[in-house]
Amino acid sequence: MAASSLGRPAGLELEAYSSSFSAPLYSFPPLMEAGNFCPPDDAVLPGFAPELDVVLPPPLDDQYSLTLETFSGGGGPVTGGNNHDLDGMVMDMYRMSGSGFPLPATPPSYYYHCCGNHNNAGRKEELDAAARGHRRIGFRTRSAVEVMEDGFRWRKYGKKAVKSSPNLRNYYRCSAPGCGVKKRVERDRHDPAYVITTYHGVHNHPTPAAS
DNA sequence: CGTATTTGACCAGCGC
DNA sequence: GCGCTGGTCAAATACG
Numbered sequence: 082m083a084a085s086s087l088g089r090p091a092g093l094e095l096e097a098y099s100s101s102f103s104a105p106l107y108s109f110p111p112l113m114e115a116g117n118f119c120p121p122d123d124a125v126l127p128g129f130a131p132e133l134d135v136v137l138p139p140p141l142d143d144q145y146s147l148t149l150e151t152f153s154g155g156g157g158p159v160t161g162g163n164n165h166d167l168d169g170m171v172m173d174m175y176r177m178s179g180s181g182f183p184l185p186a187t188p189p190s191y192y193y194h195c196c197g198n199h200n201n202a203g204r205k206e207e208l209d210a211a212a213r214g215h216r217r218i219g220f221r222t223r224s225a226v227e228v229m230e231d232g233f234r235w236r237k238y239g240k241k242a243v244k245s246s247p248n249l250r251n252y253y254r255c256s257a258p259g260c261g262v263k264k265r266v267e268r269d270r271h272d273p274a275y276v277i278t279t280y281h282g283v284h285n286h287p288t289p290a291a292s
Numbered sequence: 293c294g295t296a297t298t299t300g301a302c303c304a305g306c307g308c
Numbered sequence: 309g310c311g312c313t314g315g316t317c318a319a320a321t322a323c324g
Contacts, residue, residue, distance in 0.1 A: 237297060239316060
């Protein structure tokens with residue numbers, strides 16, 4: 082399929098339809114099938130399983146198919162050219178797109194995945210997370226609002242100015258009992274129009290919105 | 293009154 | 309060992 086025809090239409094911003102969506106939790110096998118998962122360092126990251134759980138905004142749901150495309154085209158996700166430094170970890174950047182639904186439903190989100198070129202701090206954090214069986218995934222989304230509805234209830238537990246960004250970083254924890262998923266939200270230091278949301282862990286419960 | 297947010301303090305890891 | 313930094317805690321406060 083033609084990537085360009087499925088990408089986010091120019092000018093379409095998340096806030097245009099963010100008010101009504103609540104997101105289910107998606108499992109994301111296409112990345113594994115595409116063979117794009119984090120080589121060559123996977124061998125030392127056993128906890129980062131290829132089956133990723135990704136929160137996507139509806140109207141994407143089970144009746145639609147999803148694909149991942151490299152963001153900037155050419156070179157592939159591992160060989161460079163489209164890598165982005167996300168909080169100390171160099172991440173491959175993908176654009177999520179879908180088929181089977183109208184263009185306005187295309188999620189205006191970007192998906193990052195580790196590509197193995199991390200600095201020491203990011204590398205260690207990733208290894209620690211892997212050892213705990215946790216997963217980490219980030220989105221870069223153009224949005225006027227920092228906290229986007231994703232179907233889960235979050236409780237804010239911290240806010241901090243960090244050296245790596247002029248913008249404040251907000252810390253949230255899933256409100257569900259026994260669920261240790263956390264997320265960090267901060268504006269892109271290079272383009273404040275974008276919000277970087279990083280999820281840690283996988284929910285062990287269905288979305289409240291789905292029940 | 294219950295729940296969520298704010299915010300300064302505290303802690304652990306890392307580099308020097 | 310010390311200082312810096314990022315992440316978390318918890319008391320105070322705000323809000324519905």
